Every structure is written in C-alpha cells, then in structure tokens.
Amino acid sequence: MPNDPAPTPDRRKIIDGGFLVLLAVTLLAAGLVAMKYGATHALATAVGALGFLAVLLPKVGAGLFVAAAIPLLLPREKVSALIGQESGWRGLLLASAAGALLPGGPGMTFPLAAALFAAGADIGATLAFITGWSLLSLNRTLIWELSFLDWHLVGLRVLLCLPAPLAVGLAARALIGRRERPRP
Amino acid sequence: MNILIGTILLWGLVGLTWAKLATPPRRREALAATARLAAFTLPRLFVAMIGAALLAELMPADRIEQLFGRDAGFRALLLAALLGPITPGGAFVSFALAAAAMKVGATPAAALTYVTSWSLFSLTKLLAYEMPFMGARTMGQRAALSLPIPLVVGTIASLF
Numbered sequence: 553m554p555n556d557p558a559p560t561p562d563r564r565k566i567i568d569g570g571f572l573v574l575l576a577v578t579l580l581a582a583g584l585v586a587m588k589y590g591a592t593h594a595l596a597t598a599v600g601a602l603g604f605l606a607v608l609l610p611k612v613g614a615g616l617f618v619a620a621a622i623p624l625l626l627p628r629e630k631v632s633a634l635i636g637q638e639s640g641w642r643g644l645l646l647a648s649a650a651g652a653l654l655p656g657g658p659g660m661t662f663p664l665a666a667a668l669f670a671a672g673a674d675i676g677a678t679l680a681f682i683t684g685w686s687l688l689s690l691n692r693t694l695i696w697e698l699s700f701l702d703w704h705l706v707g708l709r710v711l712l713c714l715p716a717p718l719a720v721g722l723a724a725r726a727l728i729g730r731r732e733r734p735r736p
Numbered sequence: 737m738n739i740l741i742g743t744i745l746l747w748g749l750v751g752l753t754w755a756k757l758a759t760p761p762r763r764r765e766a767l768a769a770t771a772r773l774a775a776f777t778l779p780r781l782f783v784a785m786i787g788a789a790l791l792a793e794l795m796p797a798d799r800i801e802q803l804f805g806r807d808a809g810f811r812a813l814l815l816a817a818l819l820g821p822i823t824p825g826g827a828f829v830s831f832a833l834a835a836a837a838m839k840v841g842a843t844p845a846a847a848l849t850y851v852t853s854w855s856l857f858s859l860t861k862l863l864a865y866e867m868p869f870m871g872a873r874t875m876g877q878r879a880a881l882s883l884p885i886p887l888v889v890g891t892i893a894s895l896f
Contacts, residue, residue: 578790612781623769696828
C-alpha cells in the first residue's frame with residue numbers, strides 16, 4: 553500500500569485463531585440449539601440475529617470509518633509528546649482520556665500503547681491509556697453497548713469506571729514505576 | 737432508540753472527520769483504511785451476532801435467576817467476573833449476552849461485573865494483541881492492578 557507510513561497493523565489476517573474460535577463456538581451453539589429446540593428454531597434464531605445486524609449496519613459503517621480515519625488526522629509525535637513524558641496527574645489524565653476517545657479496536661490501541669511506552673511514556677501513563685480504552689472507549693459504548701443495554705445502566709457503569717484508569721496509573725507508578733523505569 | 741441516537745452521533749462524527757480530511761487523496765486513504773478495517777470486522781460481526789443469539793437461546797433461564805439473581809449475592813459477581821475473560825468474540829457478544837441474561841433474571845450488578853470483566857480481561861484481546869505488543873510482563877502487571885475493578889464496580893452497582 554503506497555503512502556502508508558502508519559505502523560498500525562491494519563493488514564491483519566482476516567481469518568485468524570480468534571475468528572476460528574468464534575466460528576467454532578457459534579457452530580457448537582447452533583448444534584446445541586438445534587438438538588434442544590429443533591433445526592427450524594436454530595435457523596429462525598440466526599435469521600433474527602441477521603435482522604438486528606441489518607439495523608446496526610449504518611452505525612457500524614460510520615464507526616468503521618471514524619476508527620480508520622481519525623488516526624490519519626492525529627499527529628503521532630504530538631500525541632506521544634503530550635502523554636509520553638512523566639507528567640504527573642496531567643499525563644495520567646491525558647492518557648486516560650486519549651484511551652477513551654481514540655476510536656479503534658485492540659489492533660490499534662495496543663500498538664499505539666507499545667509505541668508510547670517505547671518512546672518514554674512511563675508505566676503509569678501507558679496502563680492508564682490501556683485501561684481508559686478498555687473501560688471507557690467512547691466508540692464502543694456508542695456503537696455496541698448502547699445498542700444492547702439500557703442507557704441508565706451504561707451511564708452507571710461509565711460513572712463507576714471513570715476513576716479506574718487514574719487509579720491503575722497511580723498504582724502502577726507507586727508499585728512498579730520507580731523501580732523499573734528505564735532511564736534514557 | 738438507543739441505536740438511533742448512536743447512529744446519528746456517529747454520522748455527525750463522520751461528517752466532521754470527512755471535513756477535516758480536507759483533500760481527496762487523504763479521503764481516499766481514509767476510505768481504503770476503512771475498507772481494510774471492514775474486511776477484518778464484518779466477518780467477525782456476522783458470525784458473532786448469530787453466535788450471541790444462539791448462546792442466549794441456550795441460556796437456561798431458571799439457572800440464570802438462581803446463579804445471578806438477587807439472592808445469589810457476591811458469589812454471582814465472582815462468577816460473572818470469571819465468565820468475562822472467556823467470552824469469545826467482540827464487544828457485541830458480551831453486551832448481547834449481558835442483555836439476554838438480565839431479561840431472564842440476572843441483576844444489573846452481575847451484568848455490569850461481567851461486562852467490565854470482559855472489557856478488561858477478554859482473553860482474545862490479551863492473547864492476540866496485548867501479549868504480542870506489550871509483552872507478558874507488562875500485561876501481567878496491568879492485569880494484576882486491574883483485578884479488583886469488576887468486583888468493585890459490581891459491588892457498588894448492587895447498592896443502587
């Protein structure tokens with residue numbers, strides 16, 4: 553692919569181990585449902601799921617575009633400089649917020665986290681970034697969580713998880729950071 | 737309704753991103769990246785949606801009530817936290833299963849514990865992405881520090 557300096561591994565294998573496990577579990581579930589309720593019921597369940605998928609697709613399409621396009625807009629060096637240094641609370645807050653706001657799946661988040669870590673981010677900011685993405689990913693909450701769960705419940709979860717990235721970052725700094733930080 | 741709101745918000749973001757990309761070559765680049773991402777995501781989504789619906793059918797309603805209902809207490813949260821990492825597939829599977837379990841009697845606290853545990857410790861993410869990129873040591877440190885979070889979230893949620 554020309555003009556593609558981004559180190560994000562976009563060209564992941566479409567059929568990998570994770571996909572095969574998913575496929576195997578789905579086929580197993582289909583077999584068990586067919587045995588328990590009959591093949592017609594299993595088929596009807598699958599068709600019903602596809603109907604829901606059709607309703608979701610406009611949203612999924614938008615989500616995919618945002619996830620793919622925003623990394624092109626972010627100046628990598630700048631992001632890395634902002635949360636890359638040991639910058640106290642501000643660094644942890646920025647790292648947590650960046651994790652929550654950056655769209656994209658694990659294939660984008662973990663390479664970016666590894667890059668920041670290598671570029672001099674401390675363990676606290678790195679873990680705050682990963683935890684912020686894990687618990688507060690805006691993209692995932694908008695596309696998936698709110699499609700299935702009531703917004704009251706989603707709101708409660710987000711509220712309860714809000715301090716978690718900071719807590720993990722602070723704990724990492726207190727317990728691991730001082731000893732292990734490789735000095736450049 | 738939830739789906740509609742999310743869809744409108746995301747398309748707004750698409751419009752904004754599109755405007756920011758400004759030039760045709762950058763827009764083409766973004767569309768190509770979108771196509772690559774879609775090739776990865778859509779087959780998973782297709783299989784996972786069907787899988788989640790089938791797994792929800794298999795959920796024994798009476799056992800869910802017993803295992804994750806009001807009377808199950810802290811044990812329900814512990815079990816929910818253990819189920820998170822081993823849920824296969826993407827976000828859709830865990831959210832769909834949590835919603836299905838709540839329909840047949842699981843408490844919101846158990847559902848939140850499960851979803852939080854999946855978010856932090858999904859084995860698919862850990863093994864396929866975190867370990868390769870971060871290394872086992874850093875992954876282990878993060879997991880150890882995050883271990884109490886699902887239970888803390890569930891315990892506080894059960895007070896509401």
